[in-house]
Amino acid sequence: MPVSIPNADREWGWQFVFPASRTCVDPRTGKQVRYHIHESVLQKAVREAARQGGIVKPVGPHTLRHGFATEMIEAGYDIRTVQELLGHADVRTTMVYCHVLNKGGRGVQSPADRLAGGRYRVSPPGEAQPGGFSDRGKKRENP
Numbered sequence: 001m002p003v004s005i006p007n008a009d010r011e012w013g014w015q016f017v018f019p020a021s022r023t024c025v026d027p028r029t030g031k032q033v034r035y036h037i038h039e040s041v042l043q044k045a046v047r048e049a050a051r052q053g054g055i056v057k058p059v060g061p062h063t064l065r066h067g068f069a070t071e072m073i074e075a076g077y078d079i080r081t082v083q084e085l086l087g088h089a090d091v092r093t094t095m096v097y098c099h100v101l102n103k104g105g106r107g108v109q110s111p112a113d114r115l116a117g118g119r120y121r122v123s124p125p126g127e128a129q130p131g132g133f134s135d136r137g138k139k140r141e142n143p
Contacts, residue, residue, distance in 0.1 A: 016034070018042070069085075
């Protein structure tokens with residue numbers, strides 16, 4: 001016997017975020033119902049958007065997940081937070097996203113850098129510093 005939830009038809013938590021475009025007959029009850037879209041509809045939509053955007057590599061919804069995780073790591077979120085958001089049981093699975101960044105020590109930003117709005121970041125040799133300064137042509141001292 002199905003459980004009746006008062007106001008379920010009007011509460012956001014009980015609604016489908018991506019409803020199907022058509023209704024169907026529920027085989028258990030015989031009633032006309034609307035379910036969520038099939039996963040293949042979303043897959044096709046993402047592939048079509050990539051095609052229209054000129055992306056020739058294979059793209060699917062999982063690509064968005066990878067992009068989300070990579071952006072989180074690049075933004076400085078700790079690996080455990082990203083692990084929890086992705087639902088990985090083992091942090092080693094999440095660590096894969098750290099390898100694709102390959103920034104070395106230059107990818108680390110100190111709290112002082114964030115307070116200064118990134119104005120005082122360390123630049124690679126020869127790259128102009130904010131304000132027009134450059135270390136090009138300067139003699140390097142041995143550490």
